[in-house]
Every structure is written in C-alpha cells, then in structure tokens.
Amino acid sequence: xxxxxxxxxxxxxxxxxxxxxxxxxxxxxxxxxxxxxxxxxxxxxxxxxxxxxxxxxxxxxxxxxxxxxxxxxxxxxxxxxxxxxxxxxxxxxxxxxxxxxxxxxxxxxxxxxxxxxxxxxxxxxxxxxxxxxxxxxxxxxxxxxxxxxxxxxxxxxxxxxxxxxxxxxxxxxxxxxxxxxxxxxxxxxxxxxxxxxxxxxxxxxxxxxxxxxxxxxxxxx
Amino acid sequence: xxxxxxxxxxxxxxxxxxxxxxxxxxxxxxxxxxxxxxxxxxxxxxxxxxxxxxxxxxxxxxxxxxxxxxxxxxxxxxxxxxxxxxxxxxxxxxxxxxxxxxxxxxxxxxxxxxxxxxxxxxxxxxxxxxxxxxxxxxxxxxxxxxxxxxxxxxxxxxxxxxxxxxxxxxxxxxxxxxxxxxxxxxxxxxxxxxxxxxxxxxxxxxxxxxxxxxxxxxxxxxxxxxxxxxxxxxxxxxxxxxxxxxxxxxxxxxxxxxxxxxx
Numbered sequence: 001x002x003x004x005x006x007x008x009x010x011x012x013x014x015x016x017x018x019x020x021x022x023x024x025x026x027x028x029x030x031x032x033x034x035x036x037x038x039x040x041x042x043x044x045x046x047x048x049x050x051x052x053x054x055x056x057x058x059x060x061x062x063x064x065x066x067x068x069x070x071x072x073x074x075x076x077x078x079x080x081x082x083x084x085x086x087x088x089x090x091x092x093x094x095x096x097x098x099x100x101x102x103x104x105x106x107x108x109x110x111x112x113x114x115x116x117x118x119x120x121x122x123x124x125x126x127x128x129x130x131x132x133x134x135x136x137x138x139x140x141x142x143x144x145x146x147x148x149x150x151x152x153x154x155x156x157x158x159x160x161x162x163x164x165x166x167x168x169x170x171x172x173x174x175x176x177x178x179x180x181x182x183x184x185x186x187x188x189x190x191x192x193x194x195x196x197x198x199x200x201x202x203x204x205x206x207x208x209x210x211x212x213x214x215x216x217x218x219x220x221x
Numbered sequence: 222x223x224x225x226x227x228x229x230x231x232x233x234x235x236x237x238x239x240x241x242x243x244x245x246x247x248x249x250x251x252x253x254x255x256x257x258x259x260x261x262x263x264x265x266x267x268x269x270x271x272x273x274x275x276x277x278x279x280x281x282x283x284x285x286x287x288x289x290x291x292x293x294x295x296x297x298x299x300x301x302x303x304x305x306x307x308x309x310x311x312x313x314x315x316x317x318x319x320x321x322x323x324x325x326x327x328x329x330x331x332x333x334x335x336x337x338x339x340x341x342x343x344x345x346x347x348x349x350x351x352x353x354x355x356x357x358x359x360x361x362x363x364x365x366x367x368x369x370x371x372x373x374x375x376x377x378x379x380x381x382x383x384x385x386x387x388x389x390x391x392x393x394x395x396x397x398x399x400x401x402x403x404x405x406x407x408x409x410x411x412x413x414x415x416x417x418x419x420x421x422x423x424x425x426x427x428x429x430x431x432x433x434x435x436x437x438x439x440x441x442x443x444x445x446x447x448x449x450x451x452x453x454x455x456x457x458x459x460x461x462x463x464x465x466x467x468x469x470x471x472x473x474x475x476x477x478x479x480x481x482x483x484x
Contacts, residue, residue, distance in 0.1 A: 138244075145248070145251045148251065148255070149255070157252070166248060169248070170241075170244060173240040173241055174237055174240065174241055176236070176240055177233050178233065178237065180236075181229065181232070181233050181236075184229060185229065185233070188229065189229070192230055196233065199237065
C-alpha cells in the first residue's frame with residue numbers, strides 16, 4: 001500500500017498537470033492566462049522527461065541519467081511565465097519593481113551560472129536558483145493580495161486570478177526552505193531529503209488543483 | 222546522526238511550517254477583509270434601495286392622493302356647476318328665430334360634452350370601479366372605454382378563477398392604464414389583447430398589440446429621456462411593486478409582460 005502511494009506521489013509532477021490540462025481542453029482561456037497555459041504544457045513535457053529519467057536512470061547512458069538540469073530549466077520557465085502572468089494582470093501597484101524583477105533574475109542567472117554553479121550539474125539541482133525563484137514568485141503573489149485589499153471589492157472576490165495567485169503562493173511558501181536546503185540535505189540526510197520531496201509533490205498537486213479551479217472558473221464566465 | 226543534522230532538519234520543518242502559516246494567515250486576513258468590505262457595500266446598497274423605495278412609495282401615494290382630490294373636486298364641484306348650468310340653460314325660453322335656436326342647441330351639446338368629459342377625467346383620475354369591483358372589472362371597463370372611444374379592438378382574457386384583491390391593485394391598474402394610453406398614442410395599433418394569470422407566486426399580465434411597440438432595449442433608452450415621464454412612472458411603480466417588466470417583439474406583434482409578486 002505504501003509502495004503504491006509512493007509511486008503515485010513520485011509521478012505526481014506529471015499526473016497533477018493533467019488536471020488543469022484536461023480543463024484546458026474544453027474551456028477557452030482569456031489572454032491574461034496565456035503564460036499559465038504555456039506553463040502547463042511546458043511543465044508537462046519537462047516533468048515527463050524528469051520522471052522518466054528518474055525511473056530509468058539505471059538503464060540510461062550516463063550522460064542522460066541526470067534530470068537536475070531539467071529542474072533548473074523548469075524553475076527558470078516557471079519564474080518567467082508566472083512573472084509575465086502577474087505583470088499582465090496590470091495591477092497599478094509596485095509596477096516598476098514587478099517589471100524589474102525579471103531583469104534582476106536574468107542578471108542573477110548570468111552571475112550564478114557564469115561564476116558559481118553549473119546549470120548542467122550532474123549531481124545536484126541548483127538550490128540557489130530554485131529558492132530565489134520561489135521567494136521572487138512569493139513576492140509577486142503577496143503583492144497581488146496587497147493590491148486587492150486596497151482595491152474596491154467586486155461581487156466575487158474568488159476570481160480566476162485569485163485561485164492561480166493563491167495556488168502559486170502556497171506552493172512557493174511551502175517549498176522555499178525545501179529548495180534552499182535541498183542540496184545540503186541530499187549530502188547529509190538523503191532519506192530525509194527524499195521524504196521531504198514528497199512534501200514538494202503534495203504541494204505541487206495542490207498548486208495544480210488551484211490552477212485547475214482558476215481555469216474552470218474562467219471557462220464558466 | 223549528529224547534532225548539526227538534527228538542527229538542519231528542525232530548521233527545515235520549522236521553516237516550512239512558518240512560511241505556510243504566514244501565507245495562510247495572510248490569505249485569511251485578505252479574505253476576511255474582503256468579506257467585511259463586501260458586507261459593508263451590500264448593506265450600503267440595501268440602505269440605498271430601501272431609501273429609493275420609500276421615496277417612490279411616498280411619490281406614488283401623494284400622486285394618488287392628489288388624483289383623488291382633483292377627481293373629487295372635478296366631480297363634486299365643477300361637475301355640479303356644469304350640471305346646474307345645464308338646468309338653467311334648459312329653462313331659457315327661446316322665441317327669436319331659427320338662428321338663436323341653433324346657437325342654443327349647439328351650446329347645449331357643448332355643455333353635455335363638457336359634463337361628460339369632466340366625468341371621464343374624474344373617473345380616470347380615481348377609479349371607483351377598481352375600489353368597488355376589483356382589478357379585473359376596472360381593466361375590463363377601461364378596455365371597453367378605449368375600444369368605444371377610439372374604435373380599436375380591445376379584448377381581455379382575465380383570470381377570474383384565481384383572482385383575489387391585492388394591496389397594490391391600484392398601482393397595477395395605473396401601469397396598465399399608462400401602457401394602454403402609450404399604445405393608443407404612439408403604437409397605432411388596431412388590436413390589443415390583455416391577459417392576466419395568477420400563480421401561487423405572482424400575477425402575470427400580458428399586453429399584446431399589432432402596432433409599432435417597444436423592445437426592451439428601446440424602453441431602457443426612452444426611460445432616461447427627458448420626455449419619458451410616463452415610462453418613468455411605469456418603472457417606478459414596477460420598482461414599488463418589486464415586480465418585473467419586459468418588452469418584446471413576437472413575430473408581427475409586440476408584447477409587454479408584467480410580473481408582480483403576490484405578497
């Protein structure tokens with residue numbers, strides 16, 4: 001039973017994405033959701049490859065048996081797509097900061113992977129990249145709510161973008177410390193790190209459920 | 222397992238829990254504040270609506286009182302003076318030629334017409350039929366009067382079976398009156414049909430005619446024009462009754478549907 005549960009959780013980065021993807025098949029999304037829609041399709045391709053590599057790493061050639069660079073790629077794409085989603089909402093609040101953050105992130109990528117880390121590191125994903133991505137996206141998510149608090153209230157506060165911002169906020173809030181310390185944990189406590197990744201997987205399922213709810217609500221209007 | 226490992230594990234767990242708690246608290250505060258703001262807006266809106274309804278009610282009541290007063294004065298005073306003038310007129314003795322007699326006859330006709338007009342105005346201002354015999358009879362009487370005066374075919378299919386008098390029958394009657402007057406003045410209809418039906422929840426009235434009527438969109442436009450006083454009155458009475466009013470085009474005919482909840 002536990003083994004089945006573990007298999008389900010291991011593949012959750014793939015199947016969880018099918019929930020919002022299935023809603024995308026029969027609902028048309030507004031233009032402001034385009035970055036999130038793109039994220040779903042990109043993440044699905046990347047995560048399928050990640051999980052296939054993880055499951056078949058023993059039989060794959062040594063050069064192709066690491067999925068760490070794909071996690072880095074996933075992180076970079078996630079940041080740019082979700083930052084463009086929040087900028088696209090056109091909330092007149094901290095606009096300059098929100099538009100500058102992607103540039104700062106590019107500078108960070110160049111410096112980090114130019115001088116300190118290897119994007120294609122065989123042994124470990126970039127904890128620094130994932131945690132910076134998480135904290136910046138958390139800033140976007142919180143700025144969304146801060147703006148909404150001061151805005152005149154609509155009849156429905158649970159709008160489509162509310163679900164997406166909440167899902168993302170929860171996901172990055174839970175995972176910030178996991179990402180930040182993951183490399184350390186894999187060195188000193190590998191079993192704890194593996195178990196901790198289950199927490200990431202559960203939060204990823206929740207994140208996808210929230211996105212699916214956002215897509216569903218948007219399809220209803 | 223060394224102490225550093227325990228520390229890092231504790232740090233991760235506490236970190237995750239703290240971040241999660243912070244975000245959830247933030248979210249709950251956001252939802253709570255928005256709910257409060259929404260409730261405040263709703264109560265403000267309800268208060269505005271209540272005030273608006275009270276104003277409409279006061280306006281309608283004062284209008285009815287004024288109509289009643291004018292109707293009574295027309296009937297009891299102007300009507301009485303005209304009737305007395307007629308009696309005096311009858312007692313005039315003529316004997317000075319055919320010319321004078323024709324003038325006398327013309328004056329008598331005019332006096333009769335004046336008395337009739339005053340009576341009609343008095344009745345339309347204050348329908349005693351409505352008070353004595355109810356809405357159906359008042360509508361029937363008004364319809365037959367229109368048909369008689371303007372040679373338009375006005376037919377009615379009124380629900381007598383489930384009909385029972387309502388507190389606001391006078392407002393419904395005024396709406397019908399205003400709508401029929403509008404059809405007569407603007408629509409150039411030759412046939413009008415009035416239907417009423419009572420359900421357990423509401424009274425449904427339908428007026429259909431073959432003239433050039435209004436669509437819902439046109440009605441909304443006209444409501445806000447300066448001269449659309451009649452339509453504004455209709456709308457105010459509908460708001461007062463908490464009812465609904467729909468204008469539509471059905472093939473060659475136009476239809477007006479009025480829904481009034483039964484209280």
